Amino acid sequence: MPDIELQHIRKEFEDGKIIALNEINLKINNNDFAFLLGPSGCGKTTMLRVISGLTQPTVGKVLIDGVDVTGSPPQERGIAFIFQDFNIFPLSVFENCTYALKVQGYSRDYIIQEGEKALTIVGLAHRADEIPIGWSNGDLQRLGLARAICSGAKILIMDEPLGSLDPKISAEFRWELRRIIKDQGLTAIQVTHNQEEAMAIGDYIIIMREGLILQQNTSELLYRYPNSLFVGNFLGGINILEGYIRKDYQDNYYDVKIRLGGPTFKIHSTDKKFSLDENVIVLFRHEEVYLFPLDYDFENSQADWTGIVLMDGSISEKYLTGKAMRYMVELGNEDTVSVAKPEVFQYQFDINEGIKVGIFNEDLRLFKYPKNLAKEMDLQ
C-alpha cells in the first residue's frame, strides 16, 4: 500500500547552472493514478527519475510509505517502469513476463504461479507460449504491464506508454489500464503529452513548468479553474481579452471594462484581489461562447439567458475540426474570439455574417495582467 511523498526536492545539473526541479513538494496517495503534464523541458522526466531512484536529488527527500528512500537504488523501491519502446526479449510471452523473477532466483513453481496470474490479469494467458515478435503495439503494452505486475512492484511509473499507439487503440487500452491499476492496488504516475488521455483516466493531473509544480487537481477543476493563464491555455482552447477594473463591489465581484470600447463584465474572483484601474486579463473557453442570429428573440426564448453579456460580432473564418465547427468571430472592438460549436448546433453562420455573441459573466475567470503576456501564453 505505497504512497509517495516528495519533500523540498531540488535537482540541479551542471553545478547549478541548470535547475531541473525547484523546491518540489508532492504527495501521491496509495492507489492513486496521477498524471504529470507540462511542456518539454519542464522537469517531468527528471521527477519520475527522482521518484524511481534513477537520479538522486540535489536537495530534499523521497518517501515511500513514509520511509525515507532517498539514496536507495531503484530495485529496493518496489517500482516498475513502462516506457514507450518496450524492451521485448526474443523469448516466449511467459518468459518475457517472468524474466525478473527468474533472474532473482525464485522457484519454478512460484514463477509459474505468478506469471500465469499476471498474464491472466492483462488478458494474455492464452498466448503465453507465443513469441511476441510482430505483435501489435497494443498487445506489447499489455505484455509490458504483465511484466510490471509480475515483478511484484506496487508503484508503476509510465513515461508516454501509449505514445506509439493509434488513437483508437489507446482509447480502449487506457480504460483497461486504469481498471488493472485500481484492481491490483497499484499507485501509478504517468507522463503524457495527451491531455485527453490524462483527463480520461487520471485521478488528478499535476501541471509542471520550468521545474515547478504550477497546479495539482482533478481534471475538471484544473480545466475550469486554472490558477494561471498558462495552465488555462495548456489544457485547451482559450480566449483572452484585456481590460481594467472599473468598479470593486467589495464582495469579490469586480466590473471589468474590456479595452478599445469592449463590453463591461461583472466577474467573481475568490482567490485574487484587484485594485481600481488595475490591468487584467479575462479568460474564457471556446465552448463557453454563445452565438445567436441577429433576430434572435431573447424575451420569448425557453432558455434562461440571465447574466449573459451580449456583443456584436461578425464571422471572419469558419472551419470543421471533425467534431465541431470552429468560428473565428470579430468583435466590435477589434478583438477576435474563437468559438467551437457542435455540428448539430441549431444555427449555421456564414463568413461575414453579423451575429450576436454572448458570454456568461459566471464563465469568466479574472487574472492579473502578467509581466510578460507572450511568455505566459507560450506553450513551448
Added chain:
Amino acid sequence: MTQIKIENLSFQRRGFQILNNINLTIENGEYITLVGPTGSGKSSLIGLIAGLYKPTSGKIYFDGIDVTKIPPEERNCGLMFESYALFPHLNILDNVSYARHMKEANHQDTYDISREVIDLVRLTDRESTMPHECSGGMQQRVALARAIMAIEKRGILILDEPFKALDAGLRLNLRREVKNIVKSPLLNMTTIHVTNDMKEAMMGDRIIVLDQGTIRQFDSPDQVLYNPKDLFVANFFSTEINHFSGKIIAREPTEGKMFREKQLSKIIISTNENYILYAKTDKNFQVGDEVTFIIRSQYFKARHKRRESKTNSIYGKIKRAKFMGAWLRIELEAPFKPHNGLSEKNHTEVHTNTLPMKTIKIEVPTTRTAIHNFIVGETITVYYPSEFVIVFPRIPEKKLEQILRVD
C-alpha cells in the same frame, strides 16, 4: 508546385503486400492529408513518392514526367519527420540553409532565401539561435523551414506526423500556421501531410484514407466526414459511434429543402431491437431494405428535462459521465421503445413487456448547464437530427465487429 500522378502503384516488402494498386492525382499546390491506421501503408506511400523505396509495379509522375526510376536526391521533395534532427552545432540560419548550400554555389543567395523562409516561419531575429536554445515549437518551425529549403522552385513537401510529439495546445496553433506558411504565395507547395489526428486531417484540401494498402476514400474533408464511403472511414473519423441494424419500414418522398447541397429523403427504420428511428439520406434505399446506420457521439443534443414528444429523442439514465475538457462524454442506458412521431398505434406490435436496454454514447460541450445537470444517475433526453445519420446497406454482425474492433 507540382502535380503528382500515381498509376497502378503496388509495393511489396519482405513478401508482404504493403500497397495494392494505388491510383491518384494530387494537383499543383494542393495540401493533402494522409491518414490510416498503423500498418496501412502511409509511410510506404510517401517513401515511394520521395523515391526512398522502389515500387514493385506502377508509375509515379511529377508534372507529367515519369520519376519512377529517378533517385530521391533528384526528385525535389522536402521531408520532415516527427523525429526531425536539427544539426546541434549549427544555428537556425545554417540549419535551414544547409541542404541548399550543398547544391548551390552562390551562398549569399542561399542565405537571402533562407532568411525569407525563416521570416515565414516567424523566427525573424532568431537566426543565430542554437537548436538547444529553442523550445519544442521553435524547433518544429526550424525543421519545417529546413524541409522547405531543401526543395527547389517546383517541389513537394512531405510532412510525416510532424506534430505527434507535441502537446495538444501547441499542436492546435502550429497546424494552421504550417498550412498558411506552405500555402503562402511565395511557396504554394504541393504538400502531403501524414497524420493520425482527426483534427489535423480535417485541415487538408483533400484527405486520403488508406487501409491495408488500398485507398478507401480520397475526398474533401466534408465528404469524408458526411459521406464516408464505408463504415471503416466513418469509424476512423469518429471518436465514438452508435450503430444500429434494421429494416426500412417507410420512405417519404424527397423534401424540397436541400441539406449540404443534397436532396434528402426521409426513411423510417425499425431496428433489430424494435426501435423506430428516422434518418435522412440521399442514397437510394427502398422500403424493405436491410440497413446498418451510425450516429456519431457528438451528433446528439441533450436536454435535462424528459421530453419525449420530439422525433428521434431517446431518454435514458446516465450510466457514466466523463469530463474530457471541452466535451463531456456520457454513456446513456436507454430503455428503448418505439417513439412517437410515427403514430404508435400502427406499431403496437413492437411494444414488448421487457424493453431492451442499449448503451448510447454521446458527447456534449461542457457548458455550465451540462456540468451541473448531466451527472451519473440523472435521466436525460437526447435527440439527434435525422440529417446526421449515416446509412449503409446492411453490414453483417461479424464484419461490423471486425471493422469496429480495436486491436
